[in-house]
Every structure is written in C-alpha cells, then in structure tokens.
Amino acid sequence: MTATIEIGFIGLGTMGTPMALNLLKAGTPLVVWNRSKHRSDNLAAAGARVVDHPIDVFARCRTVILMLADEQAMDAVLARGGHDFAARVCGKAIVSMGTMSPDYSRCLSDDIHAVGGVYVEAPVSGSRKPAEAGQLVAMLAGDADDVVAVRPLLAPMCRQVFECGAIPAALRMKLAVNVCLITLVTGLAEATHFAKSHNLDLTQFAAILDEGPMASDVSRIKISKLVCGDFTRQAAITDVLKNSRLVMEAARDAATSLPLMQASLALYAETEALGLGDDDMIAVIRAIEERTAGSHGKSS
The missing domain is CATH 3.40.50.720 (NAD(P)-binding Rossmann-like Domain)
Structure with missing residues (x-):
C-alpha cells in the first residue's frame, strides 16, 4: 500500500x-x-x-x-x-x-x-x-x-x-477488553457517588486516585470529568450500552457468568432511559444517583 x-x-x-x-x-x-x-x-x-x-x-x-x-x-x-x-x-x-x-x-x-x-x-x-x-x-x-x-x-x-x-478472535478480544473498561468506569462512577454522599472533597479524592496504584489514562480522564461535571461525549452512553449487550450475548454463547457486566448493563440502560444517550459514559453516575433517590423515597 x-x-x-x-x-x-x-x-x-x-x-x-x-x-x-x-x-x-x-x-x-x-x-x-x-x-x-x-x-x-x-x-x-x-x-x-x-x-x-x-x-x-x-x-x-x-x-x-x-x-x-x-x-x-x-x-x-x-x-x-x-x-x-x-x-x-x-x-x-x-x-x-x-x-x-x-x-x-x-x-x-x-x-x-x-x-x-x-x-x-x-x-x-x-x-x-x-x-x-x-x-x-x-x-x-x-x-x-x-x-x-x-x-x-x-x-x-x-x-x-x-x-x-x-x-472473529479480534472482536472477542475487544469485548474482553471492554469488560475491563466498562466495569472500571462504572466502578469509578460508583466510588465518586460514594464520596459525594459522604461530603468528601472530590478534588482531593481525584488527586488520591490519580497518584494511587489503580490510576490509568482512563481513570484520570474520567475522574476529572466527574469532578467538573463535564459529560461531553468521548464514548457515548448509547455506544457503551451497545457494547455491553454484545459482551453479554457473547458470554451467553460461551455459558460464561459476568455478574459485574450484568449490573453495568442495567445501569447503562437506565442512563440511556434518562435521555442521556449522547453523554459520555461517565454519565452512568446519573443512574446510580437515581437509584439512591429512589431508595430514599421508598424509605420515607
């Protein structure tokens, strides 16, 4: 070529x-x-x-x-x-x-x-x-x-x-990589929600994560977006939901259990249902917040 x-x-x-x-x-x-x-x-x-x-x-x-x-x-x-x-x-x-x-x-x-x-x-x-x-x-x-x-x-x-x-080995490998990416970002959103619920300093929380052993290019970008409330699309909720479904379909074909991906799939579907399909995947925190608000409503 x-x-x-x-x-x-x-x-x-x-x-x-x-x-x-x-x-x-x-x-x-x-x-x-x-x-x-x-x-x-x-x-x-x-x-x-x-x-x-x-x-x-x-x-x-x-x-x-x-x-x-x-x-x-x-x-x-x-x-x-x-x-x-x-x-x-x-x-x-x-x-x-x-x-x-x-x-x-x-x-x-x-x-x-x-x-x-x-x-x-x-x-x-x-x-x-x-x-x-x-x-x-x-x-x-x-x-x-x-x-x-x-x-x-x-x-x-x-x-x-x-x-x-x-x-299709390349696509199977890509889906395996996506399992790690999607659960990582979902976990980061959940951790941020936990920190917010305890009134922690999110800037300090981000700094600690950025300097810690779990830091990566992805985590640094996504935690910064969470702290700033910037949900501008890099990887859209709708696209991540599609990829999550592909992962779960492939898991079913291989009779493989993926409990974290199953939970993530539900959360991305809920985020899209909130009208946030074009937002960045880190907007999955909105679904987590909605679940918290719903549980408070039930307890009251």
Whole structure:
C-alpha cells in the first residue's frame, strides 16, 4: 500500500473523523463517505475526496475502512443481501474497525470471501481523545497475508497493533477488553457517588486516585470529568450500552457468568432511559444517583 493509492473510509462519527484525519496527516489519500454529509467537511478541508454514495468509494478504492456504528449500517454500506454486494466487495479488502457481534463478523467474512473479497477485523480500544492523538490500540484478525497487508495502514491511527488470529478472535478480544473498561468506569462512577454522599472533597479524592496504584489514562480522564461535571461525549452512553449487550450475548454463547457486566448493563440502560444517550459514559453516575433517590423515597 503506497501513498499514491487511494484508501476508502466510510463512517465519520466521533471516532471515525479523527481516525481519518490522522490518515490524511500521514499522507494517505482518502476517499470518504458519510451518511450525514456535513460530517465530511473537515475531511474535505484536509484534502480528502468526498463522494456522494458508498458505491463511489468501492469503485475507486481497493481497500475500504469501515468505522460504522452497527451491523445494520455495515450491511447497508456493503449492500449485503442485494445484487450489488458482489460488485462492491469483489477484489476489495474490507477492513472493519467498529465493534460488532463476533458471530456477525464471522458470517460477513464468509460472505465476502465467497464473492472474491478480503475481510479483516480491526476493532480498536480507545475513545475520542486517543483517536485524536493517534493513540488507539488495534486488534487484528483474518487470514495471515491479509493481516500483514493491512497492518501498516493502521500506524497513523494506532500506537499499538496486536494480531489475534483467525476471525472473529479480534472482536472477542475487544469485548474482553471492554469488560475491563466498562466495569472500571462504572466502578469509578460508583466510588465518586460514594464520596459525594459522604461530603468528601472530590478534588482531593481525584488527586488520591490519580497518584494511587489503580490510576490509568482512563481513570484520570474520567475522574476529572466527574469532578467538573463535564459529560461531553468521548464514548457515548448509547455506544457503551451497545457494547455491553454484545459482551453479554457473547458470554451467553460461551455459558460464561459476568455478574459485574450484568449490573453495568442495567445501569447503562437506565442512563440511556434518562435521555442521556449522547453523554459520555461517565454519565452512568446519573443512574446510580437515581437509584439512591429512589431508595430514599421508598424509605420515607
């Protein structure tokens, strides 16, 4: 893959836009499409070729990166199940960087290979800030030669890339990472709620956490947002709820018990029901606060 070959990029959301911008900054020529066209403006200003339809991306590019929200969006862009599917993916390398069901990804891989295409899983760990900084962590799965071909393309977006084996191993690994991330952030929100309920100094609480053995990039960012009451989206409640459901579906398939994730899933569903789906995942504290208020109401 040389800098003179145009790469397709479809899906310019919270993560996709900074990822695509980092590719452009590294000199990768991009052809981009997004359902909401105004989201392409920043990419156009940075030198990307913006097209009017997904089919135009596939027509111009042998490698197409998809950073899409869900399986329905994937199927729509690929025209999967329709007459245009083979024409879009035959002879193409499809690189899926979103988080999907492992079972869905396995079936999609079979369908793409059946019509002469290449499919590589490349889900990433990280939110908007790491995406902007090119500091995501990618997990790759697919045929060995395909993974080797795709890996250099990810360098401008990722600080580290791990090869996980055959599809859907990368997505399973991503879901395992999400179990840690989601329960960590939920626990941080609960700890902050506990501190607030005892009228502790939250700035001091944050400083102690930041200097302690449990501190991480994630905990430092999220505790700062909690102290400031800043719920600006980095990883949205709705997206985390989707990922939580994917984790629990995969756990059921493996007959695995995940009690902390089960509790987290309920809390993120309650947070979304409060109308906070577009807020950052740390807004899960609102559901915890609602439970506290509800328990006080019952006791009175």
